Amino acid sequence: MSLLEIDHISKRFGGLLAVNDVTFDVGDGEIVSMIGPNGAGKTTAFNCITGLYPVTSGDVRFDGVSIVGLPPHRITALGITRTFQNIRLFSFMTAVDNVMVGEHSRMHAKVWDAILRTPKARREERAVEGHALTILSGLGLERYADMYARNLPYGFQRRLEIARALASGPRLLLLDEPAAGLNPQEKNELMGVISHLRDEGLTIFLIEHDMRVVMEISDRIVVLDYGEKIAEGSPAEVRNNPRVIEAYLGSGATTQMHTARSTPLRPANPADDEGERPA
Amino acid sequence: MLETPVSPIPADSVDLPATAGQTREVESSAIFWLLAVGGLLLVAMGWFLPWFVEPTANGIGFSPQDVVSSSPTGVGTVLVYVMGAAMLALLAGLVVDAVAVYGHRGRALRYEGARAVLALTGVVCTLAIWVLIGLSHEEPLFGALSASAQTDNAVWMTLTGFAICAFAYGLRPWIIRHTSVSLAGVAFIVGGLVPYIFNQSSDFISWAAGSLAIYTLLGLGLNVVVGFAGLLDLGYAAFFAIGAYTAGSLFGSRHGVHEIPFWVIIFLGAAVAALFGAILGAPTLRLRGDYLAIVTLGFGEIIPDAANNNLFSQTGGPNGISGIDRPGFGHFDFGTDYRYYFWALLILISLVIICMRNLERSRLGRAWVAIREDEVAASATGINTVSGKLLAFAIGASVSGFAGAFYGAELGIVTPEDFRFAVSVTALTIVVLGGIGNITGVAVGAMIVTFLIFWVLPHMTEWSTTVGHTTGITQLSTVPYEQYSFVVYGVMLILIMLLRPAGLLPSRARKVELQTGMESESLAAVRGTV
């Protein structure tokens, strides 16, 4: 049964077709990875799914319901949350506040509750704070709870973004290059976290350049190149797919794929900060 | 929803850098100093005030030391001496501290319990004397001093200052632990006493009710938009105008609905202003920064212009709406006695501040901060940024709607000229000067700005004429000081940006934001990546 259905979506930026007629599914309880060279359109696809960009054509269905055209917060409330390729925490909020923002869509306090601090609002605040602290300690972040997000060590900032995404109680978690910039030890921990989340019933869809991470944890892999899906399948199938090898290396040995794309320095890419939503 | 926690991961054992707790400590001591210095200032002002006030016929005893030197009798004597002893003992404690700090040995704060007792004794005696003087209209309890004596302002200022100093100094540990409560308590009590302290100078009370209190409300409301949600609004006076005209037309002579009590009408004023806040908010939601500022600026100009052009023949054109009824309770009428407006506004401001503090710590308050910091991330995290911003505009506008309704009732007339750009500038200056996003800061900013603009500037002519007469420089009496209000704003803003860019009492996050902003900018300059 597929939780997320991407149905022939395209996204055009002026003359550039960043995502071109891409179709695939993410099944319930799966870990699916999306890979592809820089500028392949992976982040753009994420932005289309989460409602940050309107799709040019095509449909996205979550749990059988079309979510195209919904504003991002509605999509979050339906159960899809994400992290960003370039960490986008609320830097001058404490870690626990960041997670509490994540709980926003699950809270019910209305304006009047907020202004008058009604017992209902108070109860909810307490419950939410407790829940936020639980999430933080689940990710090993409890000692940072009262620190400004920007003061956390880099690896912990990545983890805090995951904590914030988990706070809304999602069914599908989108991770945009969660391992970027992490050291090998942190990458192992991250993989532990991801598989653990899946064991708890979460579906995970991630973009990742690190082939070791991708190959080890993915149930399935989708490969994008120049906006088009060029392959899809199990890690073994994708690894040996000639089109994938060509896309990555022009031509050459498959073994090189392990290192070829994990270099931190990549060409500038306007979508790396999803700053403005196009009109 | 994830009920069970995710598998724990060993966190590296790193030393934590400065945490929130320490920052709170620093903030608390800022509040302590605010109280301590404020109290001392009041004492000093009380002491020196008689030098500036002309002696009058019945002018016996020009300064507060006369409370003692006019040989008090009866209950008064005991109280005065007990208060004096407590104050001297506290002063001795101050010296002990100074020595301890100077000599780098011993704790700065010793005998805490004794100090607390002394402080409370001092405060209670001071307030008792205060009340006794106030009650003794006929027979002075304290020698020549009575409520109607010319020296009241001075004596009462000094007594209030004494009480604050005793409280601040003697109960320092308690204050640092309960900053908001102590600051709010002192502000509320002293605020409530202002009409008594200045019972001799009715124009000071009209300043307090007409400028200070009104602009405090405006600052608090604008702080929601600019400080909490981070949306720059240059036309805030528009909502003030809308509130004032709404209340004015319902309560004024034109089509006065005299049956509705004023206390209902101020809420109507607030509601209409909130509605307009949302109406202005809706088309500007997609705009940011400069663009938003320009649109709000335009709105701020349109509203008084529309009123000036007698919109729908309802606003009375340049003459505005006059004959606005005075509010009151039942048969009791506020009339033109500014003391009642001041007290009513004081209560309203206290309620608004409580609501603001609630908002700050609520789901909505967090959403505003998130929108301010990163709108995209906020919306992806589940926040409806559209309704968040609309609510910021609406709530901000409603507070100025209250202010507008009161303003009209106080003056009995509203005209378009009361709501020009200068009002928006004043409100914005208050917020920036006090500390963007900090409620206490806004209150302090309102005091400073309105004191300079609406008290010092209008009196400058008078003062400098006096100085001109004594010194023989006649030109001094012809300087049009009141035209220099924008110069004062400019100088204030430049100084604050140079000296304390986050405002006098910065909000925690803003302080760090600014500091790191500067650091990373200068780092970028070093790396040559600017």
Ligand SMILES: Nc1ncnc2c1ncn2[C@@H]1O[C@H](COP(=O)(O)OP(=O)(O)OP(=O)(O)O)[C@@H](O)[C@H]1O
């Ligand atoms: N908002 C935008 N406006 C214009 N072009 C865009 C925008 N966002 C993305 N693009 C372009 O779309 C293409 C796909 O970008 P995208 O960020 O999706 O790539 P990616 O696969 O995530 O790459 P990377 O691995 O570097 O993150 C790029 O050529 C990029 O320049």
Ligand SMILES: [Mg+2]
């Ligand atoms: Mg990307």
